[in-house]
Amino acid sequence: MEESSPIALRRVAPDTEGLLAFAPVPGFGVLAVNAYLIRAAQPVLVDTGLIALREPFMERLREAIPLSDLAWLYLTHVDPDHIGSIAQVLAEAPNARVITTYVGMAKMNLHGLPIDRVYLLNPGQRIDVGDRQLLAVRPPTFDAPETTAAYDTKTGNLFSADCYGALLGEPAPAAEDVPAEALREGLRTWTTVDAPWLPMVDGVKFAASLDTFRRLEPKVVLSAHLPPATGMMDALSEYLTATLSAPAFVGPDQAAPERAMAAGGQQ
Numbered sequence: 161m162e163e164s165s166p167i168a169l170r171r172v173a174p175d176t177e178g179l180l181a182f183a184p185v186p187g188f189g190v191l192a193v194n195a196y197l198i199r200a201a202q203p204v205l206v207d208t209g210l211i212a213l214r215e216p217f218m219e220r221l222r223e224a225i226p227l228s229d230l231a232w233l234y235l236t237h238v239d240p241d242h243i244g245s246i247a248q249v250l251a252e253a254p255n256a257r258v259i260t261t262y263v264g265m266a267k268m269n270l271h272g273l274p275i276d277r278v279y280l281l282n283p284g285q286r287i288d289v290g291d292r293q294l295l296a297v298r299p300p301t302f303d304a305p306e307t308t309a310a311y312d313t314k315t316g317n318l319f320s321a322d323c324y325g326a327l328l329g330e331p332a333p334a335a336e337d338v339p340a341e342a343l344r345e346g347l348r349t350w351t352t353v354d355a356p357w358l359p360m361v362d363g364v365k366f367a368a369s370l371d372t373f374r375r376l377e378p379k380v381v382l383s384a385h386l387p388p389a390t391g392m393m394d395a396l397s398e399y400l401t402a403t404l405s406a407p408a409f410v411g412p413d414q415a416a417p418e419r420a421m422a423a424g425g426q427q
């Protein structure tokens with residue numbers, strides 16, 4: 161694969177490779193958009209990235225695994241940044257079945273996903289993938305009702321969906337490489353974007369929800385929107401809890417692009 165690919169393919173944790181990309185977010189930096197391949201006895205792809213990166217994503221995936229070997233596609237949720245290559249994956253991986261919830265299936269059905277390729281898994285339930293189980297867990301923050309995180313019972317890796325994402329100033333290979341203050345700020349901003357309902361949440365109930373994650377004691381947190389994070393569960397959870405008191409995110413309004421256009425026109 162040529163070096164110029166916008167998607168990095170590399171081992172990020174035991175039995176797990178990442179298909180790692182960064183999307184520019186004008187005015188805020190960059191956001192990781194990651195998918196993962198679990199080398200289980202029955203291989204599992206977790207999410208399928210951005211539609212804009214469909215071709216390089218499929219190139220990287222074919223490089224990683226013969227697609228006829230892919231047994232499962234675990235959809236954390238069906239937002240566009242998680243289902244970008246789903247049609248290609250399902251076409252090229254005829255043995256793969258999609259793990260999602262009823263709501264995820266209903267939404268994907270609108271995109272033509274055949275029901276006979278779906279396996280319904282609710283939070284708290286497990287699916288056996290040969291040499292381990294994947295436990296579905298509802299993450300403490302999410303932006304779509306069908307969202308489940310997945311915990312790998314063999315490795316202790318946690319695929320946390322949108323939870324623990326962070327807007328970063330620049331791409332980084334691992335979350336440990338990001339200065340703590342930048343990571344705290346970036347996680348706070350992303351979380352207020354992704355979970356605007358947080359200010360309405362009771363702190364005690366939020367802590368209980370977060371405890372569901374913490375009790376798993378994941379060794380590596382593999383968020384869709386954070387570089388892989390090893391041994392950082394406590395720090396990430398502390399940053400996440402701090403977002404409860406963060407001000408609500410208000411995006412730039414129409415004046416911002418008009419200012420930018422006016423400034424551009426004066427040059």
Ligand SMILES: [Fe+2]
Pocket residue numbers: 237239303304322
């Ligand atoms: Fe999302």
Ligand SMILES: [Fe+2]
Pocket residue numbers: 239241242321322384385
């Ligand atoms: Fe996302």
